[in-house]
Amino acid sequence: MDIFIQQVVSGLATGGIYASLALALVMIYQATDVVNFAQGEMAMFATYICWSFINAGLPYWVAFLSTLGIAFVGGVVIERVVIRPVENAPILSIVMVTLGLLVICNSIAGWIWTYVQKPFPSPFPENPFRFGNIVFGAHDLGEIQVTLLVLLCIYLFFRFTPLGLAMRAAAHNPVSSRLVGIRVGWMLALGWGLAAVFGAVAGMMVAPVLTLEPNLMGGVQIYAFAAATLGGFTSPGGAVLGGFIVGVVENLVGTYVHFIGTELKFTVALAMIIVVLLVKPTGLFGTTVVKRV
């Protein structure tokens, strides 16, 4: 039972990372109908920027917050410069552009920082917490807190601020949004900025566990896809819940199903994607989008 609880908490910690990245994917998907395959690589790049700041001697949280700022600006710039020109192209073309972006981010990171793995610090204490016989990693608990804090902020932003309202409106109904005077293009760019921020949080939280290298987010992104598919690509809340579920299931299956162990854990995510697509293609909380053709 102790092991079970430990594995659940540790699953929630990684699940929070998947949730952040899945939320980023869903935000962009909702606003533009595009799945941004470069989301994970953008996060990896942001994590390297944070690493450089820390390496230059900045305190962790200063580096963390500066990175979030840079990630935001970077996301906005990428939307304006790379995505905007192909805005009206067929979806497949835009997807190809995001795939190109993935390769570019990855190569540039390798070029600047090399492919050698780098240790990345955790801002949380090293000593684990003990509750009776159960041991929780401090980084796990910290990760969960950071994720929940980010989710709370973003919820408050979208729910209670005029800008958040305008961004929701622009995502759901761009034509009507223009008619009330919203600059829809800029709302989409802001969406990309915020998505990049979530990604950066995910990257900086997962890097101490996986160690930093240009392929840091490859696996995480697959899990994030699984999370978004499970929760529904049209439901931000669903994607977050999906992230936590995927994290916990991944951990429990790895622990209790012996032939899967750590080697086959990855297949679990892919299996989940396939099962969801077969059984309930819209995900747990997604809605079918009806389009007039």
Next chain:
Amino acid sequence: MSALLDVQALEAFYGRTKALHGVSFSMAKGGITTILGANGAGKTTTLRAISRMVRTTGTIRFEGEALERKATEQVVQLGIAHAPEGRGTFVHLTVEENLRLGAWGRRERGGLKDDFDRVFGYFPVLRERRRQAAGTLSGGEQQMLSVARALMLRPRLLLLDEPSLGLAPLVVREIFRILKTINQTGVSILLVEQNAALALDLADHVFLLETGRVVMEGPSEVLRKDDAIRRAYLGY
């Protein structure tokens, strides 16, 4: 009276299809002008051209300012509110959020509460439903919301596209009564309407559009007596 809106030689295109073939008209400040015409005559396209939602040639001037090169959201900022065909409701959002968004494009930020009071005064049912998702409203309520949302801009010109569409006659009469009141507060209205009898009652000036051209215009009391109009649009 100076022209509030002046449209000259307006042509509009959907892809390669020409929908307007040189529409010219101008409307006076403070009035209610209606565009009559059959399906496909170009009524909706004319409104969409003013709101810059369709590619056009020709000139469109609002209080002397050229609109042709502006984006939709810039036109809105000049004080032109467009309640579009199909009502343009944000169905996922609540009534109150829809109304808040209506005020997004205006220059002065304050006084939101007064605007809420004013539109709830016109449409009390919206106050009761303010926390409800707009998609759950009835057709008539959604139409009221569409007009109310447009009013939140504090517009100088209100573009209304078929506000009577699909609504019960009683509801339509109620909405048109309120439109009259709104006009009396100084908001000019450009109304596109299939229901010619209603539109002629409300409007002071009429344009008749046929296959993308203005074929007749004049004060509504004159056009109401015109035989061709009577037979084609009023049905007696």
